[in-house]
Amino acid sequence: MLKLLDLLSAVALLVWGTHIVRTGILRVYGANLRRILSRSVQKRPLAFAAGIGVTALVQSSNATALLVTSFVASGLMALAPALAIMLGADVGTALMARVLTLDLSWLSPLAIFFGVVFFLTRKQTPLGQLGRVFIGLGLIILALQLIVAAAEPMTQAKGVKVLFSSLTGDVMLDAMTGALFAMISYSSLAAVLLTATLATSKVISLKVALCLVVGANLGSGILALIGTTAQNAAGRRVALGSLLFKVAGCVLVLPLIGPLSQWVDGWPFRTQELVIAFHVLYNSVRCLACLPLTSHMAAFCTRLLPDRPTPEDRVRPRHLDPAALETxxxxxxxxxxxxxxxxxxxxxxxxxxxxxxxxxxxxxxxxxxxxxxxxxxxxxxxxxxxxxxxxxxxxxxxxxxxxxxxxxxxxxxxxxxxxxxxxxxxxxxxxxxxxxxxxxxxxxxxxxxxxxxxxxxxxxxxxxxxxxxxxxxxxxxxxxxxxxxxxxxxxxxxxxxxxxxxxxxxxxxxxxxxxxxxxxxxxxxxxxxxxxxxxxxxxxxxxxxxxxxxxxxxxxxxxxxxxxxxxxxxxxx
Missing domain, CATH: 1.20.58.220 (Phosphate transport system protein phou homolog 2; domain 2)
Structure with missing residues (x-):
C-alpha cells in the first residue's frame, strides 16, 4: 500500500511539474506565443511548425489548444490553419516526451536549485518566472525517477499484477484506459511518461503500453473538447476537428497494434525508449497524413457545429454596414x-x-x-x-x-x-x-x-x-x-x-x-x-x-x- 502511495505521489509531482512549466512559460512569453500562433496562418506547414514549437515550450498540447480555440472563437484565425497548429501540437508533445526520457538525473537538482534562487529573489520579474520554469523541469525529471523507483517493487506485488492483468489482450479496453489516464492527469505527456515507466518496470507488456499511448492521445483530444464547452461554435470546432483526427488514428492503428508491438519490440532500444519512439512515430505519421485534410475537416466540422442563430431578443447592430467603410x-x-x-x-x-x-x-x-x-x-x-x-x-x-x-x-x-x-x-x-x-x-x-x-x-x-x-x-x-x-x-x-x-x-x-x-x-x-x-x-x-x-x-x-x-x-x- 505504501508503494502505491509513493507511485501516486510521484505521478502527482509529475503533473504538478508540467503545470508549473506551462504556467511559467505562458506568463513570460504568453504574448509572444499568441503573436506567433496568430501570424502562422498563411501556410499549413508554417502553422504545423508553430504548433510544434509552442507546444514544446509550454509542455502541453492542451495549453496550445486553449490559445488556438480562443483565436478562432474571436474570429482572428480560420479553422483550417488552427487544425494544422493542433496537429503540430500533437507532434510537439511527443517530441518533449522523448526529451524528458533521456538520462537527465544530473539536471534535476541543478534546475530546482537555480530555479528556487531565481524565483525567490526575482519573483515579480521575467527572470523569476523563468526560475519557476526551471523548478517545473526539475520536478518533472525527479518525478520520473520516483515513478521508476516506486514501480520496481510493485512488479512483484500480487495485487498490482491482478490490477494490471485486466489490461492484456483487449486493445479497446487498453486504449480507453490510456485515455482515462490522460484525462485524470490532465496531460497526455504525463500519461505517456507514466506508461513508458510502467513498461520499463515490466508492470505492463509492450503491447499494452502501445495501446495506452494511443489512448492517451485520444484522451488529450477529449480534454481539449471539454475545455471548449464555454466557447462559441467556432471555438468548439477546433477541438472537435482535432479529436476526430485522433479518433481516425485510433481506428486505423488499433487493429494493427499486435504486429506493430512485435515490430517495435525488435528495435535495439530499451523498453522505455521503445514506447516513446512509438509515440513520436505514431503522432508524426498521423499528423503528417492528416495535414493535407485540414480544409476538408474544417468544412465537415462546420457542418457538424453550425453557428447558432442569434436569439431574437439579443440586440444586434442594424446599421453598421461594412461595405460603407469605403465611403x-x-x-x-x-x-x-x-x-x-x-x-x-x-x-x-x-x-x-x-x-x-x-x-x-x-x-x-x-x-x-x-x-x-x-x-x-x-x-x-x-x-x-x-x-x-x-x-x-x-x-x-x-x-x-x-x-x-x-x-x-x-x-x-x-x-x-x-x-x-x-x-x-x-x-x-x-x-x-x-x-x-x-x-x-x-x-x-x-x-x-x-x-x-x-x-x-x-x-x-x-x-x-x-x-x-x-x-x-x-x-x-x-x-x-x-x-x-x-x-x-x-x-x-x-x-x-x-x-x-x-x-x-x-x-x-x-x-x-x-x-x-x-x-x-x-x-x-x-x-x-x-x-x-x-x-x-x-x-x-x-x-x-x-x-x-x-x-x-x-x-x-x-x-x-x-x-x-x-x-x-x-x-x-
Missing amino acids: PSLALVNAVRETLRMGDIVEQMLNNLLDVIRTGNPLLGKEIRKLDDDVDALYTAIKLYLARMPREDLVERDSRRWAEIIELAINLEQAGDIIEHMLSAVQDKKTSRSRSFSDNGLAEITALHSQLQVNLRLSLSVFLNGDQEGARRLRRAKQRFRLQERRYAHSHVERLRQQVVQSIETSSLHLDLISDMKRLNSLFCAIAYAVLDNPDTLPGELEEALEALQEDDVRGLEEQRLPTSPSDSSAIG
Missing part, C-alpha cells in the same frame, strides 16, 4: 444611427430603474441587466466599426465627427454600467430589506429622474444635429441639475434632523442614487462641449456660445453660495 461619410452616418440606438436603450434602462425604485419588481431588474448587455454589445460593435476606418484618410470635419461618435458611445456605455450599479444598490439596500423612501425622498428622486430623461433626449438631439442653441440649453441644464441635486441633498439632511424613520433607513441609498444621477447627467451633457467647441461655428454663434458660458459661470458661483446647514436648507423650495 467614410456614409460609414459615419451609420455609426451615428447605431449610437442613437444605444441612447434609446439607455433611456429604456432609466425608465425601468424608476419602476424598480417604486415597486421593486425583480423582472424589471433582469430586464435592466439584459439591456446593459445590449448596450455593451452595441458599444463594442461601434468601436470596432470605427477602428476599421483609418482616421488619416478622413477630412477634418469627418475626423471631428468620428471623435464625437466614439466619445458619446463611451459615455453611453458608462451610463449603462452606472444604471446597473444603481439597480444593484436598490435591490441590496431597499428591496431585499423591505424598506421604502419617504414621500418627499421619492418625489426628489423622481424629479431628478425626469430631468435626466430630458437631458438625455436633448443630448441625443444635439449629437444628431450639432445644434448650437441646443448645446447651450444642454449646458445650462447641466448647471440646473447640479443646483437641484444639492438642494435635494440638503433637504434629505433636514429630514434626518427631523428623525424621519424612512429617510434614516434609506439615507445611504438616497444619497448614492442622487450622486449617481449627477454622474449620469455629466455623461449625457458632455456632448455640448464638443458642439460648442466646433471650429465650424459662425462668429455670431460663437459670441452667443461665449455669453452662454459666462452665464453658466455665474450660475456656478450662485451654486457655491447655497446654504450648507440643514436649517438653511429647509428654506429652499
Whole structure:
C-alpha cells in the first residue's frame, strides 16, 4: 500500500511539474506565443511548425489548444490553419516526451536549485518566472525517477499484477484506459511518461503500453473538447476537428497494434525508449497524413457545429454596414444611427430603474441587466466599426465627427454600467430589506429622474444635429441639475434632523442614487462641449456660445453660495 502511495505521489509531482512549466512559460512569453500562433496562418506547414514549437515550450498540447480555440472563437484565425497548429501540437508533445526520457538525473537538482534562487529573489520579474520554469523541469525529471523507483517493487506485488492483468489482450479496453489516464492527469505527456515507466518496470507488456499511448492521445483530444464547452461554435470546432483526427488514428492503428508491438519490440532500444519512439512515430505519421485534410475537416466540422442563430431578443447592430467603410461619410452616418440606438436603450434602462425604485419588481431588474448587455454589445460593435476606418484618410470635419461618435458611445456605455450599479444598490439596500423612501425622498428622486430623461433626449438631439442653441440649453441644464441635486441633498439632511424613520433607513441609498444621477447627467451633457467647441461655428454663434458660458459661470458661483446647514436648507423650495 505504501508503494502505491509513493507511485501516486510521484505521478502527482509529475503533473504538478508540467503545470508549473506551462504556467511559467505562458506568463513570460504568453504574448509572444499568441503573436506567433496568430501570424502562422498563411501556410499549413508554417502553422504545423508553430504548433510544434509552442507546444514544446509550454509542455502541453492542451495549453496550445486553449490559445488556438480562443483565436478562432474571436474570429482572428480560420479553422483550417488552427487544425494544422493542433496537429503540430500533437507532434510537439511527443517530441518533449522523448526529451524528458533521456538520462537527465544530473539536471534535476541543478534546475530546482537555480530555479528556487531565481524565483525567490526575482519573483515579480521575467527572470523569476523563468526560475519557476526551471523548478517545473526539475520536478518533472525527479518525478520520473520516483515513478521508476516506486514501480520496481510493485512488479512483484500480487495485487498490482491482478490490477494490471485486466489490461492484456483487449486493445479497446487498453486504449480507453490510456485515455482515462490522460484525462485524470490532465496531460497526455504525463500519461505517456507514466506508461513508458510502467513498461520499463515490466508492470505492463509492450503491447499494452502501445495501446495506452494511443489512448492517451485520444484522451488529450477529449480534454481539449471539454475545455471548449464555454466557447462559441467556432471555438468548439477546433477541438472537435482535432479529436476526430485522433479518433481516425485510433481506428486505423488499433487493429494493427499486435504486429506493430512485435515490430517495435525488435528495435535495439530499451523498453522505455521503445514506447516513446512509438509515440513520436505514431503522432508524426498521423499528423503528417492528416495535414493535407485540414480544409476538408474544417468544412465537415462546420457542418457538424453550425453557428447558432442569434436569439431574437439579443440586440444586434442594424446599421453598421461594412461595405460603407469605403465611403467614410456614409460609414459615419451609420455609426451615428447605431449610437442613437444605444441612447434609446439607455433611456429604456432609466425608465425601468424608476419602476424598480417604486415597486421593486425583480423582472424589471433582469430586464435592466439584459439591456446593459445590449448596450455593451452595441458599444463594442461601434468601436470596432470605427477602428476599421483609418482616421488619416478622413477630412477634418469627418475626423471631428468620428471623435464625437466614439466619445458619446463611451459615455453611453458608462451610463449603462452606472444604471446597473444603481439597480444593484436598490435591490441590496431597499428591496431585499423591505424598506421604502419617504414621500418627499421619492418625489426628489423622481424629479431628478425626469430631468435626466430630458437631458438625455436633448443630448441625443444635439449629437444628431450639432445644434448650437441646443448645446447651450444642454449646458445650462447641466448647471440646473447640479443646483437641484444639492438642494435635494440638503433637504434629505433636514429630514434626518427631523428623525424621519424612512429617510434614516434609506439615507445611504438616497444619497448614492442622487450622486449617481449627477454622474449620469455629466455623461449625457458632455456632448455640448464638443458642439460648442466646433471650429465650424459662425462668429455670431460663437459670441452667443461665449455669453452662454459666462452665464453658466455665474450660475456656478450662485451654486457655491447655497446654504450648507440643514436649517438653511429647509428654506429652499
